[in-house]
Structure formats: structure tokens, C-alpha cells
Amino acid sequence: MNAHAPTQPTLCLLRLPHGAGIALPAYETGGAAGMDLRAAVAEDQPLTLPPGQRALVPTGFVFEIPAGYEGQVRPRSGLAFKNGITCLNTPGTIDSDYRGEVKVLLVNLGEEPFVIERGMRIAQMVIAPVTQVAVREVETAGETTRGAGGFGSTGVL
Numbered sequence: 001m002n003a004h005a006p007t008q009p010t011l012c013l014l015r016l017p018h019g020a021g022i023a024l025p026a027y028e029t030g031g032a033a034g035m036d037l038r039a040a041v042a043e044d045q046p047l048t049l050p051p052g053q054r055a056l057v058p059t060g061f062v063f064e065i066p067a068g069y070e071g072q073v074r075p076r077s078g079l080a081f082k083n084g085i086t087c088l089n090t091p092g093t094i095d096s097d098y099r100g101e102v103k104v105l106l107v108n109l110g111e112e113p114f115v116i117e118r119g120m121r122i123a124q125m126v127i128a129p130v131t132q133v134a135v136r137e138v139e140t141a142g143e144t145t146r147g148a149g150g151f152g153s154t155g156v157l
């Protein structure tokens with residue numbers, strides 16, 4: 001039983017042919033926020049990401065995100081710190097109506113080429129609730145104390 005069990009929705013996963021043998025995305029610890037995603041690159045064709053380059057890395061699964069939720073694809077801090085590997089579009093947005101393969105857009109911001117092997121845990125996915133709002137155009141925006149101040153207007157200390 002994990003920390004979030006009482007209200008747990010179900011994530012349905014469709015395994016694609018090239019995802020055969022890849023471990024299901026999983027929470028590595030009981031209280032983990034994200035499920036680790038693995039690279040479904042070919043066993044005999046690891047993907048080398050040279051410095052400054054990006055690549056779409058397959059996960060091998062279609063994710064059926066429950067209605068009312070989104071999937072956020074986020075970097076793993078270890079890969080970012082040790083190797084400069086991050087998600088270019090972080091957090092990647094997986095819509096609940098998307099039925100294609102989830103892919104991870106990695107970029108190498110490090111100085112060395114990075115080799116992505118089959119089954120490597122390359123990113124993590126957080127499932128988060130989303131609200132779709134009604135959109136309405138207005139003539140004036142409601143007054144606030146902040147007003148138009150932003151981008152550092154409140155200072156640093």
C-alpha cells in the first residue's frame with residue numbers, strides 16, 4: 001500500500017511491440033511523486049546524445065491518463081546533475097486524450113556524449129489533476145494590490 005492509496009485513480013498502459021520486456025513505469029519508493037520512465041531504444045542500438053543535441057526517446061507505452069488528470073514528464077535530478085541530461089520541454093505535458101506513444105524529449109547540456117541504453121530510467125512522470133476553465137474576454141481586469149508589478153517587483157530580500 002502506498003502513501004496515496006485512498007483516492008488512487010488507475011493509469012492504464014498499452015504496451016507497444018518495441019516495449020516488450022520493458023518494466024512498467026513504477027514509483028521507486030512508497031512516497032515517490034513520479035513514476036520512472038524507461039528508454040525503449042533497441043537493445044543493440046543504444047542512442048548516443050552528443051553535447052548540445054536533443055532526441056525523442058520512446059518509452060514503449062501508450063498511457064491512458066485518467067480524465068481530469070495530466071501526465072507531467074520531468075527530468076531526473078541525478079541525470080541532470082551528473083550528466084547534464086534534462087527534458088527540453090520540462091514539464092512535458094501528456095494529455096488525457098493522447099493515445100500515441102509517450103516519448104521523452106531529452107537534451108544533453110553536459111560536455112560529454114551520453115549513451116542511452118534500453119531499459120535505462122531516463123525521466124519521471126507525475127500524474128496531476130488539471131482544471132479546464134471557461135474562457136471569457138472582458139473589458140477591464142480586476143484591481144489588485146500587485147497591479148502590473150512582476151518580474152522582481154517585490155525585491156529579493
Ligand SMILES: O=c1ccn([C@H]2C[C@H](O)[C@@H](COP(=O)(O)OP(=O)(O)OP(=O)(O)O)O2)c(=O)[nH]1
Pocket residue numbers: 073089092093094095096098101102103104105
Ligand atoms: O514530452 C512530451 C510531450 C508531449 N507528448 C505527447 C503527449 C501530448 O498529449 C502530445 C502533445 O503535446 P503538446 O501539447 O505539448 O505538444 P504540441 O506541440 O502542442 O502538439 P499538439 O499540437 O499535438 O498538441 O504529445 C509526449 O509524448 N511527450
Ligand SMILES: [Mg+2]
Pocket residue numbers: none
Ligand atoms: Mg498541444
